[in-house]
Amino acid sequence: MEGLSERQYAARVGLSRGAIQKAKAAGRLVLHADGSIDPDASDARRAESTDPSKTRKPPAPKRKPVPEAAVSAVGDTLKEQGLAAPATGGGTTFLQAKTANEVLKAQERRIRLQKLKGELIDRARALALVFRLARQERDVWVNWPARVAALMAADVGVEPAAMQKALEKHVRSQLDDLAEIQPDLR
Structure with missing residues (x-):
């Protein structure tokens, strides 16, 4: 056999054997004397005689660029x-x-x-809890000078109002410093 069989040529060009038989019957293939198909000459003849708009080309895969x-x-x-x-x-x-x-x-x-x-907790819930605890601690410290000023004034021997005023001033200063601290809960 000089050339390719119908099956071999069909596999080479990616067509069915039936399509090759139709092309052979229509004279779009070049045959050797023994009836086998001359692949190179047949490819050229098929390219000349085939309407490009009628060919089935596999669609190119649509690929999106990856961000x-x-x-x-x-x-x-x-x-x-x-x-x-x-x-x-x-x-x-x-x-x-x-x-x-x-x-x-x-x-x-x-x-x-x-x-x-139960090993993980909700982030929003944790933030709310931290905020609530900080608020409660702040409230306790704000009220602390009023509770202890008279006792401390008696121990030191100073005026209770002056002691309370001094304690409130220093406690508020400390709370202002603490308010600048931002918890990082990442």
Whole structure:
């Protein structure tokens, strides 16, 4: 056999055997004397005689560009786990992205489990609790000079009103300093 069989040529050009048989019957293929198909000459003849608008081309896959934030998030996740992260601007391989995805899923499951076990608390609830406790402590300190000024004045031998005024001044100064402290609950 000098050329290719119908099956071989169909596999080479990505068409069905029936389509090759139709092209052969229509004279769009070049045949050798033994009936086998001359692949190069047949490709050229098919290209000349085939209307390009009638050909079926596989649609090009539509790929969206990956945002840089997503790529950096993959890199951060991989670095947190001690794995190789992509170079900046070098792109991420599919394997790296898949690894990061699996790591994130495992972290999410761990957090969900900790929440179910009661080991984690709601952030908003924790902030509200811290604020309430700080407010209660502040109120106790604001009222403290009025409660102890007379006792301290008697111990030291000074006027109770002057002692209360001095204590209030220093307590308020201390509370102002404490108010500048911002808790970092990250």
